[in-house]
Amino acid sequence: MSDSLPKTVFHVDMDAFFVSVEELFDPSLKGKAVVVGGQRNERGVVSAASYEARKFGVHSALPLRTAARLCPHAIFVDGHPERYREYSQKVYAVLGRFSPKVEMASIDEAYLDMTGTERLHGPPLRAAHALHAAIQRETQLNCSIGIATSRLVAKVSSDQAKPNGVLWVLPGQEARFLAPLEVRKIPGVGKVLEKSLHDLGIYKVGDLAALEESFLDERFGEWGLALAGKARGLDAGGWFDSEIGAAGQSKSISHEHTFNQDTADAEQLESTLARLSEMVCRRLREHGLHARTVQLKLRYKDFSTITRARSLPRATQVDGEILEQVRALFRANWKPGAQVRLLGVHASSFEAAEGQLGLLDGRKHQRWQQALSAADRLRDKYGEDAVSLATGLKGGFRERTHENPAGLPGKGPKNG
DNA sequence: TCTGGGGTCCTAGGACCC
DNA sequence: TCTGGGGTCCTAGGACCC
Numbered sequence: 001m002s003d004s005l006p007k008t009v010f011h012v013d014m015d016a017f018f019v020s021v022e023e024l025f026d027p028s029l030k031g032k033a034v035v036v037g038g039q040r041n042e043r044g045v046v047s048a049a050s051y052e053a054r055k056f057g058v059h060s061a062l063p064l065r066t067a068a069r070l071c072p073h074a075i076f077v078d079g080h081p082e083r084y085r086e087y088s089q090k091v092y093a094v095l096g097r098f099s100p101k102v103e104m105a106s107i108d109e110a111y112l113d114m115t116g117t118e119r120l121h122g123p124p125l126r127a128a129h130a131l132h133a134a135i136q137r138e139t140q141l142n143c144s145i146g147i148a149t150s151r152l153v154a155k156v157s158s159d160q161a162k163p164n165g166v167l168w169v170l171p172g173q174e175a176r177f178l179a180p181l182e183v184r185k186i187p188g189v190g191k192v193l194e195k196s197l198h199d200l201g202i203y204k205v206g207d208l209a210a211l212e213e214s215f216l217d218e219r220f221g222e223w224g225l226a227l228a229g230k231a232r233g234l235d236a237g238g239w240f241d242s243e244i245g246a247a248g249q250s251k252s253i254s255h256e257h258t259f260n261q262d263t264a265d266a267e268q269l270e271s272t273l274a275r276l277s278e279m280v281c282r283r284l285r286e287h288g289l290h291a292r293t294v295q296l297k298l299r300y301k302d303f304s305t306i307t308r309a310r311s312l313p314r315a316t317q318v319d320g321e322i323l324e325q326v327r328a329l330f331r332a333n334w335k336p337g338a339q340v341r342l343l344g345v346h347a348s349s350f351e352a353a354e355g356q357l358g359l360l361d362g363r364k365h366q367r368w369q370q371a372l373s374a375a376d377r378l379r380d381k382y383g384e385d386a387v388s389l390a391t392g393l394k395g396g397f398r399e400r401t402h403e404n405p406a407g408l409p410g411k412g413p414k415n416g
Numbered sequence: 417t418c419t420g421g422g423g424t425c426c427t428a429g430g431a432c433c434c
Numbered sequence: 435t436c437t438g439g440g441g442t443c444c445t446a447g448g449a450c451c452c
């Protein structure tokens with residue numbers, strides 16, 4: 001980057017976000033061991049755990065059944081995505097008053113470029129405390145705030161500030177702040193990279209920073225160089241290097257479903273594909289997008305997973321066209337009888353719209369889209385099952401599984 | 417212990433083109 | 435004749451994040 005004045009970056013991270021939101025809706029959960037993500041006997045993993053539950057070793061991504069074993073007295077709660085979106089938006093509204101350059105990095109964390117806001121909000125610590133108080137007051141939720149000269153260090157410092165804290169890493173102190181931390185604390189260093197680093201005797205970020213760049217380059221290529229920069233606190237390469245608030249259009253839309261029980265029932269599998277295709281297309285239309293590449297994901301009983309993709313000659317957002325591709329991929333790759341655990345439908349390679357359609361073809365296409373958008377509005381009003389469109393494609397299109405589609409809370413029967 | 421769902425980014429090989 | 439080199443697109447898989 002340039003050698004202009006150092007930036008001031010805030011990273012705001014909500015504390016135990018899903019759990020905290022659930023507590024607002026059910027105050028009796030407060031202070032208890034709470035696990036959000038599903039019931040104790042369900043397939044699936046923990047989305048969030050209260051600090052009380054964490055004392056027993058429960059953490060996000062842990063299988064629910066394991067969590068139930070580690071913490072038998074925990075209260076298990078289904079997730080409510082719409083509640084989390086609502087509170088995420090409340091947080092976003094507060095953030096916007098502190099800086100015009102805000103970027104939500106996920107549903108519960110955001111970056112703010114606070115460079116040059118001193119006259120308005122005072123020095124960084126004062127601004128951070130004001131922000132912290134405003135979020136508390138307006139959402140009744142706690143957060144932690146990291147302040148630094150880069151996104152990377154701000155993120156690491158908000159993590160060190162948890163829970164409910166503010167931590168400022170002074171300009172020039174980045175490397176010293178990072179040095180004693182485990183390499184795993186660097187965003188982008190996961191299980192696998194951590195292991196390779198450990199195998200080389202590298203445990204702390206300081207060990208990493210002390211290495212020759214040429215060594216990291218040889219060992220890990222481009223990634224190694226970026227890693228060297230990160231160890232020194234720089235937003236070296238990739239996403240971290242982009243300007244805050246400049247995030248572009250999303251690049252893919254997907255839906256997937258894990259069956260409560262593995263199945264080899266062709267009808268059930270194909271009706272699930274139809275439902276997933278509809279969900280994907282619906283979101284394409286909501287965002288005004290047309291996808292050229294369609295991908296099927298197939299996970300078997302033994303957890304082995306394949307993906308098969310196909311690119312279309314022209315982009316589409318029509319259910320039937322996507323489903324046709326997905327179904328062809330499915331029929332070409334699924335061996336009848338093989339037990340399936342998960343199915344997924346993924347759309348990517350977005351284009352603004354169709355280009356050079358023949359007039360007639362284009363008209364027909366357009367009418368389809370109008371019909372589908374109208375159907376979407378009806379579904380919004382009267383519920384998911386209110387509308388179905390004939391597609392001309394045969395085979396259990398409107399069949400439904402008896403399971404609750406993930407991400408559609410409150411629909412369908414739940415165990416327990 | 418038995419492993420969700422929604423994303424992003426990277427790598428690597430083959431096709432194809434110049 | 436005895437094997438170029440770069441660019442781009444496509445597909446498959448996997449690491450990683452929340």
